[in-house]
Amino acid sequence: MTRWLRRLVRYPAIAATLVVGTVVLVLAASDVPAARWIATVYVAGVIVWVLIGMVRDVLRGHVGLDILAVVAMAATLAVGEYIAALIIVLMLSGGAALEDAAARRAKRELTALLDRSPRIAHLLTRSDAGTDAVRDVDVDDVEPEDVLLIRPAEIVPVDGILLSTSGTFDESSLTGESMPVSRGEGDEVLSGAINGSRAVRIRAIRRSADSQYQQIVALVRDAQESQAPTVRLADRFAIPFTAVSLVIAGAAWGISGDPARFAEVLVLATPCPLLIAAPVAFLGGLSRAAKAGIIVKGGAVIEQLARVRSAAFDKTGTLTQGRPDLVEVRVARVTGPSPVDADELLTLAASAEQYSSHVLADGIRRAAEERGLRLRPATDAREVATNGVTAIIDGRTVVVGKPAYVASLASDTTPEPLQRGQAAAYVAVDGRYAGALILADDPRPEARQVVAWLRATGVERITMLTGDVEATARSIADTVGIADVHAELLPADKVQLAAQLHPRPVLMVGDGVNDAPVLAAADIGVAMGAKGATAAGDAADAVVLQDSLLPIAEAVAIGRHTLKVAYTAIWIGIALSIGLMLVAAAGYIPAVAGALTQELVDLATILYALRALRGPGAGIGTSPVAHPIAEAHPAATPPASVR
Numbered sequence: 001m002t003r004w005l006r007r008l009v010r011y012p013a014i015a016a017t018l019v020v021g022t023v024v025l026v027l028a029a030s031d032v033p034a035a036r037w038i039a040t041v042y043v044a045g046v047i048v049w050v051l052i053g054m055v056r057d058v059l060r061g062h063v064g065l066d067i068l069a070v071v072a073m074a075a076t077l078a079v080g081e082y083i084a085a086l087i088i089v090l091m092l093s094g095g096a097a098l099e100d101a102a103a104r105r106a107k108r109e110l111t112a113l114l115d116r117s118p119r120i121a122h123l124l125t126r127s128d129a130g131t132d133a134v135r136d137v138d139v140d141d142v143e144p145e146d147v148l149l150i151r152p153a154e155i156v157p158v159d160g161i162l163l164s165t166s167g168t169f170d171e172s173s174l175t176g177e178s179m180p181v182s183r184g185e186g187d188e189v190l191s192g193a194i195n196g197s198r199a200v201r202i203r204a205i206r207r208s209a210d211s212q213y214q215q216i217v218a219l220v221r222d223a224q225e226s227q228a229p230t231v232r233l234a235d236r237f238a239i240p241f242t243a244v245s246l247v248i249a250g251a252a253w254g255i256s257g258d259p260a261r262f263a264e265v266l267v268l269a270t271p272c273p274l275l276i277a278a279p280v281a282f283l284g285g286l287s288r289a290a291k292a293g294i295i296v297k298g299g300a301v302i303e304q305l306a307r308v309r310s311a312a313f314d315k316t317g318t319l320t321q322g323r324p325d326l327v328e329v330r331v332a333r334v335t336g337p338s339p340v341d342a343d344e345l346l347t348l349a350a351s352a353e354q355y356s357s358h359v360l361a362d363g364i365r366r367a368a369e370e371r372g373l374r375l376r377p378a379t380d381a382r383e384v385a386t387n388g389v390t391a392i393i394d395g396r397t398v399v400v401g402k403p404a405y406v407a408s409l410a411s412d413t414t415p416e417p418l419q420r421g422q423a424a425a426y427v428a429v430d431g432r433y434a435g436a437l438i439l440a441d442d443p444r445p446e447a448r449q450v451v452a453w454l455r456a457t458g459v460e461r462i463t464m465l466t467g468d469v470e471a472t473a474r475s476i477a478d479t480v481g482i483a484d485v486h487a488e489l490l491p492a493d494k495v496q497l498a499a500q501l502h503p504r505p506v507l508m509v510g511d512g513v514n515d516a517p518v519l520a521a522a523d524i525g526v527a528m529g530a531k532g533a534t535a536a537g538d539a540a541d542a543v544v545l546q547d548s549l550l551p552i553a554e555a556v557a558i559g560r561h562t563l564k565v566a567y568t569a570i571w572i573g574i575a576l577s578i579g580l581m582l583v584a585a586a587g588y589i590p591a592v593a594g595a596l597t598q599e600l601v602d603l604a605t606i607l608y609a610l611r612a613l614r615g616p617g618a619g620i621g622t623s624p625v626a627h628p629i630a631e632a633h634p635a636a637t638p639p640a641s642v643r
Contacts, residue, residue: 011093014090014093016042017042017086017089017090017093018090020038020042020086021086021090023035024038024039024082024083024086025083035082036080039077039082039083039085039086040077040082040085042086042089043073043077043082043085043086043089044077046073046089046092047070047073047074050066050069050070050092051070053066054066054067067242068241068245068266068269069088069092071246071266072088072263072266072267072269073088073089075249075259075262075263075266076088076263076266076267076591078259078263079259079260079262079263079591081260081263081591081592083592084263084267084591084592084594084595087267087592087595088267088595091595091598091599091602118154118155118156118157118191118192118213119138119139119157120137120138120139120157121136121137121138121139121141121142121146121148121157121158122134122135122136122148122149122150122151123135123136123142123147123148124148124149124201134149139157139208140207140208140209142157142158142204142208143204143207144204144205144206144207146203146204147163147201147202147203147204148160148203148204149199149200149201150167150195150199150200150201150202151195151199152195152196152197152198152199153194153195153196153197154194154195155191155192155193155194155195156169156189156190156191156192156193156194156195156202156213157191157208157211158191158204158205158206158207158208158211159188159189159190159191159204159205159206159210159212160188160189160191160202160203160204160205160206161186161187161188161189161202161203161205162183162184162185162186162187162188162189162200162201162202163185163200163201163202163203164198164200164201165184165185166182166183166184166185167182167183167195167196167198167200168180168181168182168183168195168196168197168198169181169183169189169193169194169196170193170194170196171190171192171193180196188205189202190211190212190213191208191211191212191213191214192211192212192213215529237570237574241269241574241577244578245265245266245269245577246266248265248269248578248581248582248585249261249262249265249266249269249581249585250262251585252264252265252584252585252586255585256587258587260591261585261587263591264584264585264587264589264590264591264594265581265584265585265594267584267591267595268577268580268581268584268594268597268598268601269577269581276602276605276606276609277566277569277570277573277605277606277608278566278569278570278609279299280569280606280609280610280612281562281563281565281566281569281609281610281611281612282299282302282303282562282566282612283299283612284562284565284609284610284612284613285299285302285558285559285561285562285612286298286299286302287613288562288612288613288614288615289302289554289555289558292551292554292555292558292617293544293545293546293548293551293554294526294542294543294544294545294552294554294555295542295543295545296541296542296555297540297541297542298541301524301541301542301559302558302559302562302563303559303563304505304523304524304541305507305524305542305555305558305559305560306556306559306562306563306564307505307559307563308459308505308506308507308523308524308556308559309458309459309460309461309503309504309505310459310460310461310462310463310501310502310504310506311454311459311461311462311463311506311507311508311509312462312463312464312465312497312501312506312507312508312509312518312522313451313462313463313464313465313508313509313510314464314465314466314509314510314511314515315464315466315468315472315473315476315477316358316359316360316441316466316467316468316511317359317511317528318509318510318511318528318549319443319444319447319464319476319477319480319482319549320441320442320443320476321441321442321443322359322441322511322528323359323362323363323441324359324360324362324363324423324439324440324441325363325366325440325441326346326364326366326367326437326438326439327422327439327440328437328438329342329345329435329437329438330416330435330436330437330438331345331434331435332414332433332434332435340429340434340435342435343371343373345427345434345435345437346364346367346368346371346373346437347373347374347375347376348376348393348396348398348427348429348434349364349368349398349400349437350364350365350367350368350373350375351375351376351377351378351393351398352378352381352389352390352393352398352399352400353365353389353425354375354378354381354391355378355381355382355383355389355391356383356388356389356400357383358383358386358389359441359511360423360425360439360441361389361400363439363441364425364439367437376393376394377393378391378393379392379393379395380392384401384405385467385490385491386402386467386489386490386491387401387402387404387405387467387490388400388401388402388405388406388425388426389401396429396430398427398428398429399427399428399429400425400426400427401425401426402426402469403424403426405426406426406427406428406433407426409428409431410428410431410432410433412432412433413426413428413433414433416436416438418438422438422439422440423438423439423440423441423468423472424436424437424438424439425437425439443476443479443480444480444548444549446548446549446550446620447479447480447549448479448480448481449550449553449620450549450550450552450553450620451480451481451482452481453553453618453620454552454556455481457556457557459507459556460503461484461501461502461503462482462483462484463482463484463485463486463497463501464476464477464482464484464485464486464487465486465489465493465494465497465498465508465518466485466486466487466488466489467487467488467489467490468487468488469487470485470487470488472487473485473486473487473488474487491515491516491518492517494515494517494518495517495518495521498518498521498522499521504523505523505524506522506523506524507522507523507524507526507552508521508522508524508525508526509527509528509549509552510526510527510540511527511528515527516539517539519539519540519541520539520540524541524542525539525540525541525542526540526541526542526543526544526552526555527539527540527542527543527544528544528547528549529543529545542555550618553618553620554617554618556618557616557617557618557619558615558617561612561615561616565608565609565612566609566612568608569605569606569608569609570605572604572605572608573601573602573604573605576601576604576605577598577601580594580597580598580601
């Protein structure tokens with residue numbers, strides 16, 4: 001009983017209508033004339049309220065479907081069917097409750113992420129006696145370098161480095177990986193992961209607002225607050241459905257000569273199926289996408305994913321694994337007052353690359369740290385996006401980047417012979433070519449499968465937009481099955497090409513800060529965000545939480561299924577309503593029975609719209625060996641590459 005009372009308080013329009021309806025029924029049963037007047041005054045007030053809302057919608061450029069409900073309520077009052085008028089009011093107010101209930105069911109995956117957001121952290125401090133003391137603090141008060149205790153089965157509150165010898169964590173809410181993962185001392189642990197059966201300590205490396213889980217939560221909030229394109233979908237059907245309904249009602253009145261027939265038809269023409277089914281379907285699609293490891297920022301993105309006709313991919317970190325490893329340090333054969341050896345070349349390059357966001361820079365820094373080389377600070381540093389970085393280190397000018405960029409500052413730069421599967425970062429010191437760092441970055445094993453699936457399922461054009469040199473880009477493109485390649489691009493070039501791609505809409509997939517402009521400019525921008533939040537994630541319309549391209553195909557499949565379900569639910573509502581209107585036009589459905597029957601139509605469309613929570617996915621696996629596409633086209637080793 002208490003639960004029902006809470007629900008009535010949450011929806012006052014339903015409560016008021018039930019109270020008025022009860023009073024009217026009691027009075028009508030006693031043949032009290034006041035019953036009709038009470039119902040008339042109440043329904044008239046509702047009509048005025050709905051009309052005010054309709055005017056506001058028209059001023060915002062939206063053609064409302066509520067005109068049918070208004071006409072139906074006015075018609076039922078005019079012919080004395082005031083009980084039917086009250087049922088229509090109850091149906092309209094109850095539609096909001098039905099939508100909320102279905103919406104909660106549809107977005108449960110999104111809500112689960114918000115509900116489990118950590119709020120408390122156990123801060124470890126040293127007591128006066130020299131022992132560890134635990135103090136609970138708000139997660140927003142945690143600062144980098146704070147040491148935290150994570151108890152068994154607790155959620156990691158902020159990103160950190162594991163200080164304990166080992167630990168096991170459930171990262172399913174972050175990456176979709178169902179099996180627990182093991183981490184060793186010094187490994188990074190992401191916020192939102194659930195600790196295993198042993199208490200562990202971590203050292204915070206980011207504040208809560210900058211940590212992985214809070215970034216995901218922020219994306220989820222955006223997705224929840226963003227309105228699905230339901231108004232546009234409803235608008236597409238509003239005028240035709242209204243016109244057909246009024247024609248049927250008018251014809252019934254004209255043929256029968258009974259004005260009550262007009263009201264009996266229109267009570268079955270109320271627009272709840274059109275207004276409720278689509279938002280429920282889109283919320284289901286958003287929730288299903290989250291479960292598949294991709295956060296979609298709103299229903300409009302789901303609709304665009306369903307219609308995608310062109311796809312563009314960045315190369316490094318998107319089609320490739322984005323973790324290049326250093327395989328060789330080549331020192332140039334030069335003579336001069338200050339020649340550098342291999343360790344010095346790597347130290348200078350890694351010190352300069354501290355100020356770069358490029359994925360090759362990460363591989364160079366990691367290689368220097370693994371060799372125990374101490375990185376040096378720069379007195380001045382600047383990066384030219386996709387080309388390279390220049391830094392002053394110990395008074396020496398160090399340039400690291402593409403051969404053309406380095407050659408523009410060091411004329412003696414010479415091309416380095418490279419094996420397939422290798423990339424090179426060229427280095428100049430004090431205006432002279434000093435050598436090259438050779439790295440390898442393999443294509444993602446699932447990349448060919450995803451590209452083939454997109455092409456086989458209606459994406460007409462697939463292209464690569466990359467800052468890498470032509471030879472490397474074409475080699476990776478050939479490996480993953482892309483024929484259209486645009487290489488050696490600056491961020492502005494990518495934006496321009498994305499704007500020119502046809503047919504539309506265009507899906508752009510990228511990773512890293514330099515991809516943020518093109519992701520924002522594309523019809524649908526998708527960021528590979530599994531390795532942490534970046535500007536790309538902020539600019540994108542969707543963010544992949546797994547370190548894989550498979551969710552891209554899943555997102556497109558989910559978008560198509562969601563849009564199909566939304567339209568089908570709308571057509572079910574329209575077909576049932578028109579069929580029932582024709583029956584009512586023949587005089588077989590009284591007004592009160594028609595109003596009650598319309599509730600069943602609402603329920604049918606909502607139940608169908610919930611099918612968006614499940615349905616066919618992309619249907620491709622994670623293993624390229626097991627997949628027929630990969631067996632038919634075995635992956636080749638990519639050739640030489642430069643920054």
